[in-house]
Amino acid sequence: MSAVELCLPADVQYVGLARLVVCAAARIAGMDSDRVEDLRIAVSEATTNAIMAHRRSGRPEPVMLRFGTDDQKRFQVTVVDSGPGFQPAAPEALNGRDWRDESGLGVTIIRGLADEVRFERGEGMQVSMRFALELQDLGAEDAADDLGSQSV
Amino acid sequence: MELTLNHRREGDKTVLEVGGEVDVYTAPKLREKLVELVGEGLYDVVVDMTKVEFLDSTGLGVLVGGLKRVRSHDGSLALVCNQERILKIFRITGLTKVFPIYDTLDEALQDA
Numbered sequence: 001m002s003a004v005e006l007c008l009p010a011d012v013q014y015v016g017l018a019r020l021v022v023c024a025a026a027r028i029a030g031m032d033s034d035r036v037e038d039l040r041i042a043v044s045e046a047t048t049n050a051i052m053a054h055r056r057s058g059r060p061e062p063v064m065l066r067f068g069t070d071d072q073k074r075f076q077v078t079v080v081d082s083g084p085g086f087q088p089a090a091p092e093a094l095n096g097r098d099w100r101d102e103s104g105l106g107v108t109i110i111r112g113l114a115d116e117v118r119f120e121r122g123e124g125m126q127v128s129m130r131f132a133l134e135l136q137d138l139g140a141e142d143a144a145d146d147l148g149s150q151s152v
Numbered sequence: 153m154e155l156t157l158n159h160r161r162e163g164d165k166t167v168l169e170v171g172g173e174v175d176v177y178t179a180p181k182l183r184e185k186l187v188e189l190v191g192e193g194l195y196d197v198v199v200d201m202t203k204v205e206f207l208d209s210t211g212l213g214v215l216v217g218g219l220k221r222v223r224s225h226d227g228s229l230a231l232v233c234n235q236e237r238i239l240k241i242f243r244i245t246g247l248t249k250v251f252p253i254y255d256t257l258d259e260a261l262q263d264a
Contacts, residue, residue: 012177019206037237044208048176102216105209105245112244 003068003076008047010054010063010081018047022067022077029069031133038113039075039131045106046079046127053083053125074115075131082124154178156203157185162261166194171203174211182211186218195227198260207238212245219251228252230260 006021008014022043023036031039043065050063059082067077088107110117114129155178156171166189174182189197199215201207219229230252233239242248254260 012175015175015177016173034237038240040206041208041237041241044175044206048208048210052176100216100220102213105212108245109209109241112241 003066006065006067007062008051008065010051010059010061012048012051012055015044015047015051018065019044022065025067026075026131026133029075029133031075031131032135034135035131035133038135039077042110042113042129042131043077043079045110046077046129049086049106049127050079050081050083050125053081053085057083059083069133070130073133075133076128077131078126078128080124080126085121085125087121088119155181157181159185159189162198165196165198165261167198167200167257167261169200169203171205173206174204174214175206175208176210179210179214183214183217186214186221190218190221190225190227195222195225197222197227198230198232198257200257200260201231201233201235201238202257204233204235204238207241209241209245212241212247215251216247230254230263232257232260 004025006018008018019040023040026036026039047063047065054061054063061082064080065077067075070076089104091111110127110129115132116130118128120126120128154172155174157168159166159168168185168189170182172178186197197218215229215231222229232254234255239253242251242253254263
């Protein structure tokens with residue numbers, strides 16, 4: 001994979017910059033506009049989680065984003081932080097969330113938008129997401145249901 | 153893009169017009185505005201999201217918080233949104249079954 005790396009200060013004001021840069025790279029790679037909108041939200045979620053992990057644990061280090069097109073013409077984004085990490089909740093059935101619970105919405109959205117997602121907890125957290133360059137023939141509800149293909 | 157917030161009274165409802173990007177950086181301003189409206193005794197709110205360019209889970213969380221706040225006063229919080237890219241994340245999170253969502257402000261004001 002020919003990848004670009006973006007080293008981002010752990011400050012929430014830079015989440016918008018992450019969205020801008022990653023989506024520009026995806027357009028250059030030929031991603032269609034609807035798919036870019038999905039990518040934009042997923043990148044925002046993963047980057048927000050990474051930056052907030054650093055803020056909560058008082059870590060001044062930057063977070064890292066690596067992105068590019070893989071051998072199978074899919075756009076891959078990996079967001080790496082050195083925070084305490086987290087164990088993502090098991091994928092819930094569509095409409096299975098308790099709406100009053102405001103936490104974990106970001107993970108639900110990433111799972112619903114990315115074709116594949118992998119959460120790896122080591123000395124920090126690494127979230128890897130893959131997106132086909134063209135929107136698959138799946139509605140949002142079908143995509144959210146199709147969690148069996150994801151690595152978590 | 154900056155977040156813009158403007159509110160006005162429409163009959164017995166309060167319309168909060170939101171514009172720009174709602175993310176972790178800007179969402180606290182939206183939360184403060186909703187808290188302020190409830191603090192002023194305005195419990196029936198229509199959030200007009202027609203001019204929202206971007207919304208992620210932080211924004212959703214603020215709207216959920218706002219809904220809980222107004223419901224604790226027997227109030228209501230309806231949304232106006234006709235943008236597919238935003239409606240999609242409401243569907244993914246199941247929140248389409250929680251918020252009344254209208255295509256136009258007129259429909260929201262007539263029905264909410």
